[in-house]
Amino acid sequence: MRQLLYLFLLFFFSIFLACEEVGPPVNLSGGGTGGNGGDSSNQRIVLMEEFTAVACINCPKGHEIIADLLDSFPGRIEVVEIHSGDLAEPINDTDPDFRTVDGNDLTNYLGPFPFQPSASIDRKLWEVAPGDFQRLVDRSFWSTFVKSELDSAAKVKLTIEKDYNSSSRELNVILNAEFLEDISDIVNATILITESGMVAAQDDGPVEVIEDYVHKYVLRDILTNYSGELINASTTTGNTWALSKSITLPLEWNADNCRIVAFIAKAVGNYDVLQVVGTPVN
Structure with missing residues (x-):
């Protein structure tokens, strides 16, 4: 009899536990995006x-390295392609011209570049050989320096709010910054537009020309000064700051392929980028 009672109680408690309601999982880590644009979060x-x-014969190889990095670290890298110098003149008369005044100004501000392709990684001075520090570095260093920066801590959280009117082609952008730690340096904010998906002839090696080469992340315009605009507010932990800019997109730009890129960088002594964020225009 005791054995039957024990079996009955065991059966009863098994049914009770099996019917206990389990609530939905709760996300304790937050997440989501800020506003209707990009959000750097704390990453x-x-x-x-x-x-x-x-007309740079090695530039397609540089583009391949960038594509591999974007695949390896999705959402962690923003790219701006600056076409400048003698080799940037269009190969064919019918090709679009990717050169800009802003691009030339950036070349002088960050460079001049020693060769093409070369790239700035967060605008830092990198030691490429003992005692040899360069801001624009050879493609053989890109992966190493990018990975080094990805491991560093974010000092600023950035978000982009945007409003694009497809009829008037007017784009309004607000860059919001929240400082995650005290910043003692003078810092500037930059907002720019890139465009991808444009076709133009590209040299690939000493003899081959790719007539239908698809160019990506091409600098179209810098909405601020090319060196950025001064953040004239307190940059201590917890403080916030915002910058608004507007532009009417030229008719030859494909808004669906355009991207807003914004960042905060040091302005005096060195130009180290503290954080960057990006989001599509449309």
Whole structure:
């Protein structure tokens, strides 16, 4: 009898436990995006500014390295392709011209570049050989320096709010910054536009020309000064700051292929980028 009672109680408790309701999982880590644009969260994102050109025979190899990095670290890298110098003149008369005044100004500000392709990784001075520090570095260093920056801590959280009117082609952008630690340096904010998906002839090696080469992340315009705009507010932990800019996109730009890239960088002594964020225009 005791054995039957024990079996009955065991069966009863088994049914009770099996019917206990389990609630939905709770996300304790937060997440999501800020506003209707990009959000850097607290994760470090790296800015790559590549100095490239259509008549640069090694530039496609640089583009391949960037593509591999983007595949390896999705959402962690923002790319800006700056076409400047003698090799940036269009190969064919019918090709679009990717050169800009802003691109030339950036070349002088960060460079001049020693060769093409070369790239700035968060605008830092990198030691490429004992005692030899360079801001625009050879493609053989890109992966190493990008990975080094990805491991660093974010000092600023950035978000982008945007409003694009497809009829008027007017784009309004607000860059929001929240400082995650005290910043003692003078810092500037930059907002720019890139465009991808444009076709133009590109040299690939000493003899081959790819007539239908698809160019990506091409610098179109810098909405601020090319060196950025001064953040004239307290940059201590917890403080916030915002910058608004507007532009009417030229008709030849494909808004669906355009991207807003914004970042904060040191302004005096060195130009180290503290954080970057990006989001599509449309």
